[in-house]
Amino acid sequence: MIPNFKAHPWHGISAGEDAPNVVNTFIEIVPSDTIKYEVDKKSGYLKVDRPQxxxxxxxxxxxxIPRTYCHEEVKKLAIREGATDVSEGDHDPLDILVLCSHNIHSGGxxxxxxxxxxxxMIDKGEADDKIVAVMVGDQVYGHMKDISELPQAEVFRLKHYFLTYKNLPYEEATCxxxxxxxxEHAKEVINASLKDYSDKFGGSL
Structure with a gap:
C-alpha cells in the first residue's frame, strides 16, 4: 500500500530537470487575491501572511522555485553587479513572478x-531577487525568451509593484x-540560489 503524504513544496520537489532554463514553480498568490499567502516553512501548507x-x-x-535559497551566492551576485550595501540574501526561497494570459483562480x-x-531588489540590506518568467505554452507570453521582449509599460508595471507592495503611506520605503x-543573469541568480540551498540543506545540485 502506498502511504499517503504530501511532498513539501520547498524541499520535496525539484527545481526541474532542465533548471535554470525551465523551472518548476510553486504558485502561492494569483492576481485576484487580496490576501498575501505564503508557504509555511515547517508544514508546507499555504498560510495567510497578511491581508493587503x-x-x-x-x-x-x-x-x-523549489529547492532554492537566497544567501551567500545570491549576495555575491548582487555585490558583483554593483550593490554596495548588501549584507546577505533574504534567507527565503527564490521568488518568481510568472506571466500568464489565463485566469488561474487560486494558488497552491x-x-x-x-x-x-x-x-x-535590495530590501533592508538583503538581496531579494525577483525572477520574471513566462508560463510554458502560454499563447501570449510563452514564446518570449528575454524581458527585453516585454512592452516597456509592462516592465514598469511589474517594477512599480515590487517598489510599493510593502510600503505603508506613513513609512519610508525600505527597498x-x-x-x-x-x-542570462536570471539563470545565474537561479543557479546561485540552488547552490545556496545545497550549502544550507544538503543534496546535490
Missing amino acids: KFSNIIPALYGF LLMDAIPIGGFK RIEEIYGA
Missing part, C-alpha cells in the same frame, strides 16, 4: 516556467531595485 491593506494587487502569478499549484529576466536584468 492598500490598493496593491499582484500583477501576475507569484511564488517560488505547480507549473513549468521559462525565466526571461528579473529585478535585483529599491538595483537593476533590471535579462534571461
